[in-house]
Each structure stands twice: as structure tokens, then as C-alpha cells.
Amino acid sequence: MSRIQVFTDSTCDLGLELRRRHAIEMVPLHVIFDDEDYLDGVNLQAEDLFRKVESGGKLPKTAAPSPGEFIAAFEPYIEQGCDIVYVGLSSKLSATFQNACLAAEHFPSGRIVCVDSLNLATCVGLLALKAARAAEAGLPLADIERMLLDARERLEAEFVIDTLDYLHKGGRCSALASFIGGLLKIRPVVKVVDGGMILASKIRGKREKALEQLLANLIEQRERIEDDFIFLEHASALEDALALKARLENEFGLQVELAEAGCVISSHCGPQTVGILYCRS
Known part of the structure; x- marks a missing residue:
């Protein structure tokens, strides 16, 4: 064999x-800044990408x-x-x-x-x-x-995005929507449906409120989660991810694997993004 x-x-x-x-x-x-071509996770990490975006003001292309x-x-x-x-x-x-x-x-x-x-x-x-x-x-x-x-067919992926800036820079929302969203402290919740990303909801208020909703959405599905792997993924939000991981493990007895978003996912969602991903049974 x-x-x-x-x-x-x-x-x-x-x-x-x-x-x-x-x-x-x-x-x-590939992650491309002007004429510089990097390999995601090989010679460019997410923290490098965030620094480049902050200094240059624009997102890279991905290929x-x-x-x-x-x-x-x-x-x-x-x-x-x-x-x-x-x-x-x-x-x-x-x-x-x-x-x-x-x-x-x-x-x-x-x-x-x-x-x-x-x-x-x-x-x-x-x-x-x-x-x-x-x-x-x-x-x-x-x-x-x-x-x-x-x-x-049983995969679930849900992310709380902290800022609309990256969605705006990537052409996924208007400058006005980004500006108003910042004023109102709107936290978009993105889900994967039928192979594409959709805006599932918008949570207004403090970041903690959005993270609590992310946690609550998972707990609602607790009895339907395959216990092999639950991933808690973050983009430059390690402290929040560790806190959520501790709660899921200590309060609800779930096994959680921590993951850091790479350059491609980070370039779409931006820093301080937190997501929960798993497979339904």
C-alpha cells in the first residue's frame, strides 16, 4: 500500500x-507589496504585514x-x-x-x-x-x-473583526461605512457560508461584547461539536484568544487549539480579529 x-x-x-x-x-x-513578493508564513509573518500596512497605508495583493x-x-x-x-x-x-x-x-x-x-x-x-x-x-x-x-459540509467558521479599516482598504466597504462604523464602534461578525465570506451581523459597543457573543454562539452549538478539534484563531490578539481559550476549557470542558492567522487571512480581517472554527458532528 x-x-x-x-x-x-x-x-x-x-x-x-x-x-x-x-x-x-x-x-x-504569495503576498505582494508593490514590487516585493513574499511567501506567506515563510519570509513574511502577519506581524510584518501589519507593520508594512501601517507604514505604507495600503494592503498588499495576494496571489x-x-x-x-x-x-x-x-x-x-x-x-x-x-x-x-x-x-x-x-x-x-x-x-x-x-x-x-x-x-x-x-x-x-x-x-x-x-x-x-x-x-x-x-x-x-x-x-x-x-x-x-x-x-x-x-x-x-x-x-x-x-x-x-x-x-x-459541517465546518463552522465565525470571526469578530475589530476594525473596518482593512475591509475598507481591501475595497470591501466604503470610506463612509468605515468612518461611521468607527464612530459607532461597530464590530462586524463574518461567517463562511457556501465557500464565501458573508457579513453575518454587526455588534455595536465594546469589543468585549462582541467576544462574548462569539463565545455564546459557540456554546449554543456545544452538543453538536465534534470533539476532535476546536480552533480559536486570532490576528495579533493573543491576550483575548488566551482568555477565551481558558474559559472554553475551564468553564465548558472543551478542548481548544490556539492558532495565529497568517498573512492572507490577516490582510483581509486586520489586527485584533478573533475567530472560532470547528466541525459539527
């Missing part, structure tokens, strides 16, 4: 230690890895006799998944399975972890693919 190697991309927001523990390979997206980059990543494993399962960022948000599929066509049929997560951030990572554990247990490629396609 061929060994199965799991691949994902840098939007998975899995830390290096977690990826190494489960032997998950990662292909980085998918090319099919050639995927081929270069896949090829050594195929040559070693491994089959590959790739789990990627939603095809509705990026060309990353399509480019991975094009790369897979370069190799013999049936050696690489590409799974569209229809999600982002650590929901992509959650599926990659499920794939890695299934591969470790000896499941064949076809069974892993079926399991992932079933699990992606």
Missing part, C-alpha cells in the same frame, strides 16, 4: 509544530501559488511512491485550488486527490488534520476523499 502524503496551503493557519507532528506539507501563497509551484512540491513525493491528498482554500475565494488541480493533471491519474475545503483559515487546517490522521490510520485515498467531502 502506498503511503499517503497530505498537502495544504498557507491559509490553513496551522502552526509549524502541528504540521510537523502530523507530517503535513504546506504550499505558501495563488502557480501550477508549477504545486508540481515542484508534489513531484518528490510522487517519485518516492506516495499518493497525495491536497486540501485547499475555498475555490470561491482564490485560484489556489484550481492551480493545485492543474498540477495534479501533470501526474498519473489517481495519484493525487484535490479537495476543495469551501472554507478558509483553520477550517482548511482542520480538514488537513483529519486527512493526516486518516492516512496515519491506513485509510485508502478514496476513503479519505469521501470523509473530507462529508466533513466540509
Whole structure:
């Protein structure tokens, strides 16, 4: 039986230690400031991105890895006799998944399975972890693919965004909406639905109120949460994330994995973003 190697991309927001523990390979997206091209999570971290945005006043562009980059990543494993399962960022948000599929066509049929997560951030990572554990247990490629396609329908991702500035700079809200939102202290709540990001609600008031609502939304679903992985993800909001993690574990007995948003997710949501991501049972 061929060994199965799991691949994902840098939007998975899995830390290096977690990826190494489960032997998950990662292909980085590009983050481009003017004529400077960086690799997400390789030679540019989220804190670097925030500093550059603050000093330059504009957001970078992000770009998918090319099919050639995927081929270069896949090829050594195929040559070693491994089959590959790739789990990627939603095809509705990026060309990353399509480019991975094009790369897979370069190799013999049936050696690489590409799974569209229809999600982002650590929901992509959650599926990659499920794939890695299934591969470790000896499941064949076809069974892993079926399991992932079933699990992606049960993913939940919800984020509280602290400021509308990044949504404005990224062209996702008007200058007037950003200005009024700042005056009224509006905290947008973003969810992933059908592979895309939607504005689920707007919470007016202090940041603590928005975080409490995020927590309450999770607790409402407590009995429907798969206990494998609950991710609490943040962008430059470690203190808040640690506080929420402690409450979820101590008050509600939930197992929580902390994750830091990478450059791509951070460039859309901005600093002080906090999200909860999990899979329903």
C-alpha cells in the first residue's frame, strides 16, 4: 500500500509544530507589496504585514501559488511512491485550488486527490488534520476523499473583526461605512457560508461584547461539536484568544487549539480579529 502524503496551503493557519507532528506539507501563497513578493508564513509573518500596512497605508495583493509551484512540491513525493491528498482554500475565494488541480493533471491519474475545503483559515487546517490522521490510520485515498467531502459540509467558521479599516482598504466597504462604523464602534461578525465570506451581523459597543457573543454562539452549538478539534484563531490578539481559550476549557470542558492567522487571512480581517472554527458532528 502506498503511503499517503497530505498537502495544504498557507491559509490553513496551522502552526509549524502541528504540521510537523502530523507530517503535513504546506504550499505558501504569495503576498505582494508593490514590487516585493513574499511567501506567506515563510519570509513574511502577519506581524510584518501589519507593520508594512501601517507604514505604507495600503494592503498588499495576494496571489495563488502557480501550477508549477504545486508540481515542484508534489513531484518528490510522487517519485518516492506516495499518493497525495491536497486540501485547499475555498475555490470561491482564490485560484489556489484550481492551480493545485492543474498540477495534479501533470501526474498519473489517481495519484493525487484535490479537495476543495469551501472554507478558509483553520477550517482548511482542520480538514488537513483529519486527512493526516486518516492516512496515519491506513485509510485508502478514496476513503479519505469521501470523509473530507462529508466533513466540509459541517465546518463552522465565525470571526469578530475589530476594525473596518482593512475591509475598507481591501475595497470591501466604503470610506463612509468605515468612518461611521468607527464612530459607532461597530464590530462586524463574518461567517463562511457556501465557500464565501458573508457579513453575518454587526455588534455595536465594546469589543468585549462582541467576544462574548462569539463565545455564546459557540456554546449554543456545544452538543453538536465534534470533539476532535476546536480552533480559536486570532490576528495579533493573543491576550483575548488566551482568555477565551481558558474559559472554553475551564468553564465548558472543551478542548481548544490556539492558532495565529497568517498573512492572507490577516490582510483581509486586520489586527485584533478573533475567530472560532470547528466541525459539527
